[in-house]
Amino acid sequence: MSGARSAADHAGPDARRRAILDAAARRFAVAGVELTSIDDIARSLGATKGKIYHHFGSKGELVRAIRLHSVQLTHDHVLPAYRGGGDPATRLHRMAAAHVEVMMQALAYHRVVVETMRAHPHRGATQVERSLAAQTRALQGTYEDLFRDVIREGIESGVFAGQNLSIALHSLMMLLNAPVYWYRPRLGERGTDRDAIKTQIAAMALGALRAAPGD
Amino acid sequence: MSGARSAADHAGPDARRRAILDAAARRFAVAGVELTSIDDIARSLGATKGKIYHHFGSKGELVRAIRLHSVQLTHDHVLPAYRGGGDPATRLHRMAAAHVEVMMQALAYHRVVVETMRAHPHRGATQVERSLAAQTRALQGTYEDLFRDVIREGIESGVFAGQNLSIALHSLMMLLNAPVYWYRPRLGERGTDRDAIKTQIAAMALGALRAAPGD
Amino acid sequence: MSGARSAADHAGPDARRRAILDAAARRFAVAGVELTSIDDIARSLGATKGKIYHHFGSKGELVRAIRLHSVQLTHDHVLPAYRGGGDPATRLHRMAAAHVEVMMQALAYHRVVVETMRAHPHRGATQVERSLAAQTRALQGTYEDLFRDVIREGIESGVFAGQNLSIALHSLMMLLNAPVYWYRPRLGERGTDRDAIKTQIAAMALGALRAAPGD
Amino acid sequence: MSGARSAADHAGPDARRRAILDAAARRFAVAGVELTSIDDIARSLGATKGKIYHHFGSKGELVRAIRLHSVQLTHDHVLPAYRGGGDPATRLHRMAAAHVEVMMQALAYHRVVVETMRAHPHRGATQVERSLAAQTRALQGTYEDLFRDVIREGIESGVFAGQNLSIALHSLMMLLNAPVYWYRPRLGERGTDRDAIKTQIAAMALGALRAAPGD
DNA sequence: AATGAATGAGTCTTCATTCAT
DNA sequence: GATGAATGAAGACTCATTCAT
Numbered sequence: 024m025s026g027a028r029s030a031a032d033h034a035g036p037d038a039r040r041r042a043i044l045d046a047a048a049r050r051f052a053v054a055g056v057e058l059t060s061i062d063d064i065a066r067s068l069g070a071t072k073g074k075i076y077h078h079f080g081s082k083g084e085l086v087r088a089i090r091l092h093s094v095q096l097t098h099d100h101v102l103p104a105y106r107g108g109g110d111p112a113t114r115l116h117r118m119a120a121a122h123v124e125v126m127m128q129a130l131a132y133h134r135v136v137v138e139t140m141r142a143h144p145h146r147g148a149t150q151v152e153r154s155l156a157a158q159t160r161a162l163q164g165t166y167e168d169l170f171r172d173v174i175r176e177g178i179e180s181g182v183f184a185g186q187n188l189s190i191a192l193h194s195l196m197m198l199l200n201a202p203v204y205w206y207r208p209r210l211g212e213r214g215t216d217r218d219a220i221k222t223q224i225a226a227m228a229l230g231a232l233r234a235a236p237g238d
Numbered sequence: 239m240s241g242a243r244s245a246a247d248h249a250g251p252d253a254r255r256r257a258i259l260d261a262a263a264r265r266f267a268v269a270g271v272e273l274t275s276i277d278d279i280a281r282s283l284g285a286t287k288g289k290i291y292h293h294f295g296s297k298g299e300l301v302r303a304i305r306l307h308s309v310q311l312t313h314d315h316v317l318p319a320y321r322g323g324g325d326p327a328t329r330l331h332r333m334a335a336a337h338v339e340v341m342m343q344a345l346a347y348h349r350v351v352v353e354t355m356r357a358h359p360h361r362g363a364t365q366v367e368r369s370l371a372a373q374t375r376a377l378q379g380t381y382e383d384l385f386r387d388v389i390r391e392g393i394e395s396g397v398f399a400g401q402n403l404s405i406a407l408h409s410l411m412m413l414l415n416a417p418v419y420w421y422r423p424r425l426g427e428r429g430t431d432r433d434a435i436k437t438q439i440a441a442m443a444l445g446a447l448r449a450a451p452g453d
Numbered sequence: 454m455s456g457a458r459s460a461a462d463h464a465g466p467d468a469r470r471r472a473i474l475d476a477a478a479r480r481f482a483v484a485g486v487e488l489t490s491i492d493d494i495a496r497s498l499g500a501t502k503g504k505i506y507h508h509f510g511s512k513g514e515l516v517r518a519i520r521l522h523s524v525q526l527t528h529d530h531v532l533p534a535y536r537g538g539g540d541p542a543t544r545l546h547r548m549a550a551a552h553v554e555v556m557m558q559a560l561a562y563h564r565v566v567v568e569t570m571r572a573h574p575h576r577g578a579t580q581v582e583r584s585l586a587a588q589t590r591a592l593q594g595t596y597e598d599l600f601r602d603v604i605r606e607g608i609e610s611g612v613f614a615g616q617n618l619s620i621a622l623h624s625l626m627m628l629l630n631a632p633v634y635w636y637r638p639r640l641g642e643r644g645t646d647r648d649a650i651k652t653q654i655a656a657m658a659l660g661a662l663r664a665a666p667g668d
Numbered sequence: 669m670s671g672a673r674s675a676a677d678h679a680g681p682d683a684r685r686r687a688i689l690d691a692a693a694r695r696f697a698v699a700g701v702e703l704t705s706i707d708d709i710a711r712s713l714g715a716t717k718g719k720i721y722h723h724f725g726s727k728g729e730l731v732r733a734i735r736l737h738s739v740q741l742t743h744d745h746v747l748p749a750y751r752g753g754g755d756p757a758t759r760l761h762r763m764a765a766a767h768v769e770v771m772m773q774a775l776a777y778h779r780v781v782v783e784t785m786r787a788h789p790h791r792g793a794t795q796v797e798r799s800l801a802a803q804t805r806a807l808q809g810t811y812e813d814l815f816r817d818v819i820r821e822g823i824e825s826g827v828f829a830g831q832n833l834s835i836a837l838h839s840l841m842m843l844l845n846a847p848v849y850w851y852r853p854r855l856g857e858r859g860t861d862r863d864a865i866k867t868q869i870a871a872m873a874l875g876a877l878r879a880a881p882g883d
Numbered sequence: 884a885a886t887g888a889a890t891g892a893g894t895c896t897t898c899a900t901t902c903a904t
Numbered sequence: 905g906a907t908g909a910a911t912g913a914a915g916a917c918t919c920a921t922t923c924a925t
Contacts, residue, residue, distance in 0.1 A: 228446070726899075
């Protein structure tokens, strides 16, 4: 195992960083961030922790890089649906489906995100860590604004029920994130199962927004 | 500091256990389970570690007792709405509102639950810990069955859209749990804000179940 | 203190392990296993806990490694006398002398053995600990069989008195181990004192086996 | 179990002290002194530790009281054989047999003695503990002198081989203590087994002393 | 670029002991 | 006499991090 070199080792520093990030996300997702040691990650890479510290300054940096990557993936995957035309309901349906889809695609990364949603001591974070966190926060804001926009537009046009925008947004995001908590890909499956999941959840999302509080 | 005795100290061992559990839940909710040391909890009680270990065998036992308490609270609070009459939509609306309500009431306890949703190594758990976990699992199952029942009934009677029951249940629970992640009581507020939140989320829940996947 | 490196540090990992084992045996022998903390051992090495834990997984592993080493030393030192020819009395005399000799040579290791003769909870032992214990048990069995063989042969040939073999073996081992309890090398001495001790005890061992119970 | 009161509770403080001492010796013998907590002992008495601390000032006092009791028992049991007439060989045989006998009778107490043979930090001992230790040391000295006397007499009269008295005494005591390490009473047995053991070991003791070092 | 060794701060946990009742 | 509660010191162990090679 040690001595063997994976494809990533021949593909430059970026690919190496990415391989480390993948391994870390996987371990974090399985065992939890706190219970995963740098040694665990190194072992799952067939290497020692020196390798990891060569590319990432700290465990916190690893976590924050995973978070940023998760948000980037999600944003990039959903943006086309936002930009595509159509009425608010149609756009939101497409965005929701895309969100659910990417949740299932990069499950490990998103698991880390939901696990580390709280608990971010700014104190003690390095410069790099703060920078990553700031980028993540900014992009996360941008991302949520996509949904906020469409919801607002839908409310204004009467497609969605009049309601508190903040509560609606929070609830929607949680509904769309739900698969991160329970979805576990089966060995045989790939396409159909995921399609059914994303279709149903997108429909539920639409239904949730259409309902009036005083219903 | 020592020598001072709080009200709980005069009310028997159960009240003392409960006071410890409350303090632990509060600290865990604020800083995260892993980042909270037993000493932190003791300090917030104006006592020392020993007091806690006198009543709970381990940190894991504390966490599991909090989880069980959370599920019990929730179950007890929602059961009347399940038992009350009405068509499936009405009952589910009441159940959802009750669930959201109890989330906000015992916020700290539920925060611990969602944080520790994963990562429960059966290995290394003590007998007491396993017993608490088993009770929690059982009651959690019973609780979810309440919702499952009503959803199924609603689907059969045509009030809810035909859909995958499991996905619907998972999504619904996540939607109802959402406030645990973002709700933070403001000092002035109490009644109206919470009412608005639970009403809106309950409405969204209903809307989500009414929507057909092929919509 | 840090920065200084002893000879062992230049001689590879085995020598380093051995240096730690020596230090541990010495501390254990002086103060007792339970009263010796890992920090004590580290301090006597001019290092910190971490060094020890880098090479040994736990305190129990340290103890068991010392036990195994002790038995190996003893077995290796006595085996030639067993294999050498002669009548049972002669062989047993040589074996006894060799045993007493090695007791005094590696006093610290053997002290640990006699102290930890009992009290080995299998429960809670790590895999490595169990493996070390199993090896020790096996080698200890092999070792005692050397004596058992010679005693039996001696009884059969009439050189030794007819007696219960098990009691005889137990008693003999205890007699030969006795110096571990009371022997304490004096600074000036080396050769003659030890010779006298081993000669006298070997003679007593022979005498003990020759005596008939009904004498 | 709790609430029940044993016979000892009705028989005055001495009997109560003795019951505690018995329980402590038993627990210490089974699990080792360090691994036995005061709570363990209390539990085996069907009481709580308050009871123990009512009668003994500390755990160390408990251990030292057990040691003293062990030596007293042994001394009292062997003294008649010392005082009884006969040639040195006869007396020593009787003394040895008596010693082995009492070892098996009060096994738990003697186990504690051999376990705590070392490791007696004078520092930190209370007044009572030091007093108990001093009495034990004195009585132990007196006791060993009984054997020393007889051995010397035997050597002078030519019954025993000329040899180093100190080595002989040490070795003899160890030989006679051996059953403490390995003897474990079987449920059915009592008389015959023990008789065989004490007879054989006494014979071996005699044989050991008769043998000349230059043999 | 990567490794093995070492550090040291931080945590859980145990348990002898004290004390109010 | 005895109990339950609480204390606090001590110790094993983990693990992120640093560093020489």
